[in-house]
Amino acid sequence: MLTENKKVILLLLLFVALIGVISCSKEDPPVEKSELQKRIDEYNQSDKGLKDYYTPDEYFYMGVAIPSSFVDNTAKVNLMKRHFNSITAENDMKWSSLQPVEGTFNYVNADKIVSFAEANEMKIRGHCLCWHNQVPSWVFRDGDATASKELVLQRLRTHITTVMTHFKGKVYAWDVVNEAIDDGSSVYRSSQWYNICGEDFILEAFRAAREADPDAKLFYNDYTAIDATKSTKIYNLLVKLKAEDLVDGIGLQGHWTVSYPADNLITNAFNKYVSLGIELQITELDVSVYTSGSEAEKDYTTAVAQQQTAAYERYFLAFRNFKENVTGVTFWGVADDHTWLDNFPVAGRKNYPLLFDENLNPKQAYFEIIDF
Ligand code: XIL
Secondary structure (H helix, E strand, C coil): CCCHHHHHHHHHHHHHHHHHHHHHHHHCCCCCCCHHHHHHHHHHHCCCCHHHHCCCCCCCEEEEEECHHHHHCHHHHHHHHHHCCEEEECCCCCHHHHCCECCECCCHHHHHHHHHHHHCCCEEEEEEEECCCCCCHHHHEECCEECCHHHHHHHHHHHHHHHHHHCCCCCCEEEEEECCECCCCCCECCCHHHHHHCCHHHHHHHHHHHHHCCCCEEEEEECCCCCHHHHHHHHHHHHHHHHCCCCCEEEECCEEECCCCCHHHHHHHHHHHHCCCCEEEEEEEEEECCCCCCCCCCCCCHHHHHHHHHHHHHHHHHHHHCCCCEEEEEECCCCCCCCHHHCCCCCCCCCCCCCECCCCCECHHHHHHCCC
16 A cells, blocks of 8 residues: 555656656657658659759660569659650560560560550660570570571571561660670670670671661670770770671660779770760669678668769769760669669679669669759
C-alpha cells in the first residue's frame, strides 16, 4: 500500500510529466527538411526533366535502356516521358531475343518498345546486331562441327539484313558490333566470331548494315573505350571502317564508377575519336558505387551519395564540353530499383548507379547535373 505522501508525490510527478509532454510538443520546431527533400518537393511541383535541360539542339539526346515490361508500368512510364527522348532495348534486340532459332524471328518485345517510343516521340537506338554474348550457339555450329567462316558470315549477314529491314525507318542508330576489342595484349577479343572469321566479321557486319539501311547511323560500341590502350585499338578499327564509309559513330558504354575514369582519360579518348570526324554517344551510362568486384556490399549513405554526385558532375561536365560531338547520352536503366549491376560483376550485391532512387525519386546527382 502507498502512503498518502507517496500518492501525492506520484500524482505530482505524473502532472509534471504531462505538462512536459504537452509543452514539448507545442514548442518543438517543425523538423527541418533536408536540402535534398526541399529540392524533391520543388521537383514534384514542376514537370521539367533531363531532356529540357539537355535539349537535343544545344546538347544531346537523353536516353534510357529498358526491358519491354516497363512500358506497362505507369510510374516508370511517367518518369521516362518526363526525362528521356531516346530509348534502347536493354535485351530485346539482341540476337538471342530476335532470332533464337535459325530462321525464326521474334519481334514481340522489341516491337512493344518501338511502339512506346514512337507514341512518345522518342528516338530508338538499336542494340546490338553482333556481340559475343546473348548469341545462340547454333550460329557457330554446323551439325556436330564448328561452322565454317563462310557459313558464319552468311548467318551474320542474314541476321543483320532481316533485323534492320524490320526496323527500317524506326531505329535511327544501331550498335552494329559490340565489344570486339580485347582488354589484354591482343587487338581483338578471342570470341567465336573472331576465332572463326578473324576481323572480317566486323567489316562484314558493317557492310551488311550499311546496305540494309543506308539512312541508319552505324556505331561501334564498347566498354572502357576511354582507356588509353583500348581507345587506340578502337581508333585503329574505326580508321579501317571509316576508309569504307562504314561507320558514323563510336558508342562509349560508360559503365563507370564513382572514381573511374579520371578526367584526363575522358578528354584524351574523346579528342582521339573526335579527330576522326564521327559522332560520340555514351550508350550505357551508370556510375557504380563500388570501385572493384571485391568490395563488400554497402548501403547508400550520405558519403556514398556525395562521392557519386561528384562523379556525375565530372562526367556531365565532360559531355557538355564535347557537346559539338556528343550526340546522345543513354542511361543503362531508369532507377536504382532495376539495374544489371545488382548482379554484375558480383551476383546479388546491391548497387545504386542511376540518377533516380528505388522509389523513383531524383537523387542528389540528378540535381547536380541539371544545375549548370
Ligand atoms: C546487360 C543487361 O543489362 C542484362 O540484363 C543482361 O543480363 C546482360 O546484358 N554491355 C552491353 C549490354 O553492351 O548489352 C549489357 O546489358 C551490359 C554490358
